[in-house]
Amino acid sequence: MSKLAIITGGIRGIGAAVSIALKEQGYDVVANYEQNHQLAEEFSKKHGIKTVSWNVADFEDCITQDAMMHKMELLQWRQLIDVNLSSCFNMCKSVIDNMRNNQFGRIISISSINAQAGQIGQTNYSASKAGIIGFTKALARESASKGITVNCVAPGYIDTDMMKTIPITVLETIINSTPVKRLGSPEEVARAVMFLIDDKSGFITGETLSINVMAFLIANLIFGIFSGLGIKNIKGYALGGRNFATSTIVATIAATWIGGSNFSITIAETHKQGIFFLACSLAEAVSFWLIAYFYAPRMGEFLGKLSVADAMHDIYQSRYVRGIIAIFSTVPAVGRVAMQFLVLQAILNLWLVHTVIGVLFRADHNIVDLNADNVIQYVMDHYLHYGFKGIFVVGIMSMVMSTADSYINSSAVLLSYDFPKALGIEINEKKQLQLARFCSLFVGMLALSVSLFAENLLALLLSVYSFYMPIVTVPFTLAIFGFRTISRALLISMAVGFVTVVYFELFSDEYHIISGIPGTLVSLIFLIGSHYILREKGGWVGIKDQEQFDAVMLEKKQRRNCFVRFVKNFSLVKFCQNNTPNEERIFVYFGLFCIVAIFSNAYSLPRYLQEQYSSILDPIYYSVLILSTTFIIYPLWSKNFKNKVFISILWNIAIFYNLAFSSTFIVIISQFDQMQLTILMASLIVVGILMRWQVAILTIISGTIVSIWCYKIYVDVNFLPQNIGTLQFKITYSILLVTAMLIAFFKPKQERDQLIQDKAEHLDLKIQDQGEMLEKALKLKHEFLANLEHEGNTPISTIVGMTDLLESNYDGFVA
Numbered sequence: 001m002s003k004l005a006i007i008t009g010g011i012r013g014i015g016a017a018v019s020i021a022l023k024e025q026g027y028d029v030v031a032n033y034e035q036n037h038q039l040a041e042e043f044s045k046k047h048g049i050k051t052v053s054w055n056v057a058d059f060e061d062c063i064t065q066d067a068m069m070h071k072m073e074l075l076q077w078r079q080l081i082d083v084n085l086s087s088c089f090n091m092c093k094s095v096i097d098n099m100r101n102n103q104f105g106r107i108i109s110i111s112s113i114n115a116q117a118g119q120i121g122q123t124n125y126s127a128s129k130a131g132i133i134g135f136t137k138a139l140a141r142e143s144a145s146k147g148i149t150v151n152c153v154a155p156g157y158i159d160t161d162m163m164k165t166i167p168i169t170v171l172e173t174i175i176n177s178t179p180v181k182r183l184g185s186p187e188e189v190a191r192a193v194m195f196l197i198d199d200k201s202g203f204i205t206g207e208t209l210s211i212n213v214m215a216f217l218i219a220n221l222i223f224g225i226f227s228g229l230g231i232k233n234i235k236g237y238a239l240g241g242r243n244f245a246t247s248t249i250v251a252t253i254a255a256t257w258i259g260g261s262n263f264s265i266t267i268a269e270t271h272k273q274g275i276f277f278l279a280c281s282l283a284e285a286v287s288f289w290l291i292a293y294f295y296a297p298r299m300g301e302f303l304g305k306l307s308v309a310d311a312m313h314d315i316y317q318s319r320y321v322r323g324i325i326a327i328f329s330t331v332p333a334v335g336r337v338a339m340q341f342l343v344l345q346a347i348l349n350l351w352l353v354h355t356v357i358g359v360l361f362r363a364d365h366n367i368v369d370l371n372a373d374n375v376i377q378y379v380m381d382h383y384l385h386y387g388f389k390g391i392f393v394v395g396i397m398s399m400v401m402s403t404a405d406s407y408i409n410s411s412a413v414l415l416s417y418d419f420p421k422a423l424g425i426e427i428n429e430k431k432q433l434q435l436a437r438f439c440s441l442f443v444g445m446l447a448l449s450v451s452l453f454a455e456n457l458l459a460l461l462l463s464v465y466s467f468y469m470p471i472v473t474v475p476f477t478l479a480i481f482g483f484r485t486i487s488r489a490l491l492i493s494m495a496v497g498f499v500t501v502v503y504f505e506l507f508s509d510e511y512h513i514i515s516g517i518p519g520t521l522v523s524l525i526f527l528i529g530s531h532y533i534l535r536e537k538g539g540w541v542g543i544k545d546q547e548q549f550d551a552v553m554l555e556k557k558q559r560r561n562c563f564v565r566f567v568k569n570f571s572l573v574k575f576c577q578n579n580t581p582n583e584e585r586i587f588v589y590f591g592l593f594c595i596v597a598i599f600s601n602a603y604s605l606p607r608y609l610q611e612q613y614s615s616i617l618d619p620i621y622y623s624v625l626i627l628s629t630t631f632i633i634y635p636l637w638s639k640n641f642k643n644k645v646f647i648s649i650l651w652n653i654a655i656f657y658n659l660a661f662s663s664t665f666i667v668i669i670s671q672f673d674q675m676q677l678t679i680l681m682a683s684l685i686v687v688g689i690l691m692r693w694q695v696a697i698l699t700i701i702s703g704t705i706v707s708i709w710c711y712k713i714y715v716d717v718n719f720l721p722q723n724i725g726t727l728q729f730k731i732t733y734s735i736l737l738v739t740a741m742l743i744a745f746f747k748p749k750q751e752r753d754q755l756i757q758d759k760a761e762h763l764d765l766k767i768q769d770q771g772e773m774l775e776k777a778l779k780l781k782h783e784f785l786a787n788l789e790h791e792g793n794t795p796i797s798t799i800v801g802m803t804d805l806l807e808s809n810y811d812g813f814v815a
Contacts, residue, residue: 004028005197008091014110014158017186018193077124084128088135096143105148106197109136110189112154129154140206149205151196159183264343265457297552298480300545307410308476309418315479318487323422324494326414328471330443333411335464337447339457340404408447412439466505466516470497470523478527484538489530497523576648579691584635586690587651591631593686594658597679598624601666604675613669616714620662627654655690659683660703661710668711 005027007019023029088109099105112129132152140150196204269277305311308329313322416436420427427435454460471494500522504515531539543549581587602610602621610617631654634647641647663676663683670676688696 004030006030006091006095008087014155014160014186014189017190021187021190021194022197080124080128081131084125085131085135088132092139096139096148099148100143100146103147105143105146107136107139107143107148107150108193108196109150109152110155111136111152137206144205149196151205151207153189153192153196155184155189157183158189159185265461269458293556295477295480297549297556298482298543300548301543302480307414307418308472309414309422312476312479313418313421315484316487316490318490319422319424321487321490322418324491325472326418326422328468329414330411332464332468333407333414334443334447334450335460336407337404337411337443338450338454339460340400340407341448341451342454342457342460343400404444404447408440408443411443412436415439415443462514462516463505466501466514466519467498469516470494470501470519474520474523474527478524480543482540482542483528484541485527485531486536486538489527489534489536492530493523493527496526573645573648576652577644579695580644580648580651581690587631587634587647590654590686590690591628591634594624594628594654595632597663597683598628598658600679601663601676604673604679605666605670606673609669617666617669620665624658624662627658630654655687656699656703659687660699661707664704664707665710668707 005019005022007015007022007029019029092107095105095107099107109132111132112125133154136150136152143150266277266281270281302311305314307326309322309325312325313319413436416432416439420432420435450460474493474497475490497519501515501519504511504513504518530536598621602617605617630650634642660683663680667673667676667680684700687699690696691699
């Protein structure tokens, strides 16, 4: 059956390029024009495309009528809205019934980058093009079940006749602002339209394809280049001078460990295997605990080493061991980088096809029918809303780039620092740094090649680590726990482990086992067995840096004892007092904020919701107002009520009820209306300001749980389960956002305030001690002055008495 394509404005610019592309694909094309009959006739003869003249907007087709808003005439506004937006309705209204009857259709509208970014002097144009995006999303939802997809393309600056009217100086500025330093071509936009029209794109609907730039990647590239300019040697390349803030280290380690590949694997495999994969994934959490409590305290002797190969060389003094470990440590690095490339490819493909990486499901699809590789798309579609999709994608790309950078960096150090030393090649620092950069490029290209042939992320992950664990993990783990042997036993275990992995890789279909498991076990058995059978020196000699290990263990013991004492001596009253401010003005400010928040909620909540839930909302409003007013008049309280115990308990209850519970409950009732969500975010941030961050997180989570529980019980039991997925996801990412802000911004501030308070208390004690010493000194001074006359006269009296005695007996002495 032939397919008909109707292109409005189809004889010039982007419309002409789309018309020609569709004609070449065998479509029966009808190109609309309004006035230029000569151009239409020439276009029809040249390309064999039927041209028809009609005015889709019933107004003169003025592409733009620019004017600043305060100078814009109403006619200018109406003409642009009619031409760009009303015409969209007119065309779709004319064809939608036939499309619904045929159970097939493709509607693609041309919007603009100015619909998303806005443009000075084009309020009417930007509004009309933005309206097309909203029109597209709404019509897509209405028509998805009928086999009709509705999308739009939002081009940036394209080389059309309209661009030729722009002054050359302005045009040069526009071109220089684009990373590719040129205008887009109509043919490039046409290819995007052809993609959306294709039968294979029936999965994509309601989306806006932005033909624009990848600023995030470009910014990363620029910052990456500049950050590497100060590196002078291989240690700086590997460790960055160890000049990192703790928050930077934690964020980098977390992003690298999670990685885009781990994120994708977890989502895809959980959808595919369900609880079985999640149960296995719990082992990763256990591994964190094992590393923190058993591995890290014993690694003091390895601090300062550039790599695992460097550390193992110090133990075994064998360049063969160093070279083998350098090579096989590079294998998982290449594999992990390849996995990041696969995830990056998927993300960029989604970015190319959708504005903010979102794919809307057809109405007749169900999540059970999802391909595991498309789960991320489904999550972004159904659980991430406008504004959060971009953050979600940037987060994934940050993990991807952080992980890829870390593994490329580590493998480059192994190949440029350890491998040459294993070969007995000595090179100076400058050439070593150049070699490291070349190795980074080599590893990246090798990983890119691997990614072209890899199909499954989990399979690739298991394969590369199957070779790594028997050869690197086994001997290094034993070394951490104090096992020493000579290189002969180690080389035997490496060889046997490698052969075992290769054997099970070749016959994996027969044994149905991950090759790394038998390889690791065999390597462990042969390493320990070879050591004792060959009667090598060493064995379980213990860790080298025992002093640091003992210090760490002592600190852990002290922390455990402190925690036990805290639990035994826990007092709810004391806990509340520690979270209560000492200044009266804070109570007043808190009350004022709560009143503003509750009035904002009350007046912004739709009237029908107010009436529907008045039986539960009215008590919340009145109780919040009473509590808030109570704190506003706190300075007027009598001394009996200003009891520390009473105010501390009331303070914590008020924060929980007014800010955490009430705000969340109203947001749930409003189905996450933007105004209520904004008030909730502000309220939760205030919780973080007024309380310690640990208590704030506990208050927010408990308030959310209680609000959901109350909603289920007292409001509408049958309504929540139908929307619980979307609702819980919204609540989850809201809590995560606020929690991250609390930890990122308020935790350091509160720790700094706590440190200042501790210092102040220490200085107060010091001043108190000095005061006591001064009082003792003054007392001693007064005693001394009081006894001065007596003590001073005593020796004088003795001398005078002696003088009188000598004088009285002088004659006797002379005689």
